Amino acid sequence: MTSLAIAANGLRKSYGDKTVLDGIDLAVPEGTIFSLLGPNGAGKTTAVKILSTLITAGPASGEIRVAGHDLATDPQAVRAAIGVTGQFSAVDGLITGEENMLLMADLHHLSKAEGRRVCAALLERFDLTDAAKKPASTYSGGMKRRLDIAMTLVGDPRIIFLDEPTTGLDPRSRHNMWQIIRELVTNGVTVFLTTQYLEEADQLADRIAVLNDGKIAAQGTAEELKRLIPGGHVRLRFYDPSTYRSAARALREASRDDEALALQIPSDGSQRELRSILDWLDSAGIEADELTVHTPDLDDVFFALTGSTVPAQNNQTEENVR
Known part of the structure; x- marks a missing residue:
C-alpha cells in the first residue's frame, strides 16, 4: 500500500436511515489521475469530503489511508499533504488575485518573503500575472478556476481533490483546465477528480470508478470499462x-x-x-x-x-x- 496515495476499504457514510456510501473500496496509485463518476446524489462529494477530512467516515468503515497516513488517527498529517478545490470557488471576489494567494500563504504559515515568491511563481504558472492586481470579481469563470487551483497549490500538496473543477466553464476554458491537470500529474501530484463530464474522465483519468447508489458499480481504465458494454x-x-x-x-x-x-x-x-x-x-x-x-x-x-x-x-x- 506504500505506492498508493489513497487506500480506502469499506468506506461507509449514512445520514440517519439514508446510506450515502455503502462500503466502497478505493485504491489510487501515486502520481495518477483517478476519476469518480456518478449521477447527482451518488455520493461523490461525500467521498471527497471524507477523504479530505472535512467530515468523518461512518463508524463501520474499514481502514482509510491518505498520503500514507491513517485518516482516523492522524487527520492533521493528511491535511498537510492534500489540497482541495470544491465545486464552488473559494476565491474572495472582494480582494485581488494576488491578495487571495497571499492569504493562502499566511494560512500555510509561510514567511512573507517565501509567500511572495511562491505566489508570484504560481500566478505566472497559471497565466494570472497581468490580472494579479485586479479584484477577483472581475475575473472570468476560467480565470477564477485557475486562481482557485493556484491557491490550492500554495501549500505544495502531494494529493489534490478536484470536485467537479470544470462545471460551468466554456469548452475552451475546460480544455485549458485539462492541460493544467495533466501538468500537475507530470510534476508528481496525485489528482482525485469527480466530474459529470464523461469526456473529461475519458481524456484525463488513468482509472475510473462509477459510483451508483452508494456502491462502486465498476472500476478500471476507460478502455476496460468500455469493454464491459456490448454493442460494438x-x-x-x-x-x-x-x-x-x-x-x-x-x-x-x-x-x-x-x-x-x-x-x-x-x-x-x-x-x-x-x-x-x-x-x-x-x-x-x-x-x-x-x-x-x-x-x-x-x-x-x-x-x-x-x-x-x-x-x-x-x-x-x-x-x-x-
Missing part, C-alpha cells in the same frame, strides 16, 4: 445495390440495413478482431465502399451501470477505418 460492431456500407446483395448473401450472420445498403458485424473493436474481419472479407472477395468501427463509449458505460437509457446511436464512438 463493424459497419460495412456499399454504394452499389448488387454488390451489397452479394455481400449480404456471403455474410449471413451480419445484420442487414437494406435501405442504407449496410451490413453490421458484431465486434469488440480490438485490433486482432478487426484484422480477422478484414482478412475474412478479402478471402470472400468483398470490398465495402465504407468500413466503420463502432465501439461503446463512456456514455454507454455510465448509462448502463447507473440504470439510465439513451438512444444507442447517440452514444457510440465511430472511427472510419477506410
Whole structure:
C-alpha cells in the first residue's frame, strides 16, 4: 500500500436511515489521475469530503489511508499533504488575485518573503500575472478556476481533490483546465477528480470508478470499462445495390440495413478482431465502399451501470477505418 496515495476499504457514510456510501473500496496509485463518476446524489462529494477530512467516515468503515497516513488517527498529517478545490470557488471576489494567494500563504504559515515568491511563481504558472492586481470579481469563470487551483497549490500538496473543477466553464476554458491537470500529474501530484463530464474522465483519468447508489458499480481504465458494454460492431456500407446483395448473401450472420445498403458485424473493436474481419472479407472477395468501427463509449458505460437509457446511436464512438 506504500505506492498508493489513497487506500480506502469499506468506506461507509449514512445520514440517519439514508446510506450515502455503502462500503466502497478505493485504491489510487501515486502520481495518477483517478476519476469518480456518478449521477447527482451518488455520493461523490461525500467521498471527497471524507477523504479530505472535512467530515468523518461512518463508524463501520474499514481502514482509510491518505498520503500514507491513517485518516482516523492522524487527520492533521493528511491535511498537510492534500489540497482541495470544491465545486464552488473559494476565491474572495472582494480582494485581488494576488491578495487571495497571499492569504493562502499566511494560512500555510509561510514567511512573507517565501509567500511572495511562491505566489508570484504560481500566478505566472497559471497565466494570472497581468490580472494579479485586479479584484477577483472581475475575473472570468476560467480565470477564477485557475486562481482557485493556484491557491490550492500554495501549500505544495502531494494529493489534490478536484470536485467537479470544470462545471460551468466554456469548452475552451475546460480544455485549458485539462492541460493544467495533466501538468500537475507530470510534476508528481496525485489528482482525485469527480466530474459529470464523461469526456473529461475519458481524456484525463488513468482509472475510473462509477459510483451508483452508494456502491462502486465498476472500476478500471476507460478502455476496460468500455469493454464491459456490448454493442460494438463493424459497419460495412456499399454504394452499389448488387454488390451489397452479394455481400449480404456471403455474410449471413451480419445484420442487414437494406435501405442504407449496410451490413453490421458484431465486434469488440480490438485490433486482432478487426484484422480477422478484414482478412475474412478479402478471402470472400468483398470490398465495402465504407468500413466503420463502432465501439461503446463512456456514455454507454455510465448509462448502463447507473440504470439510465439513451438512444444507442447517440452514444457510440465511430472511427472510419477506410
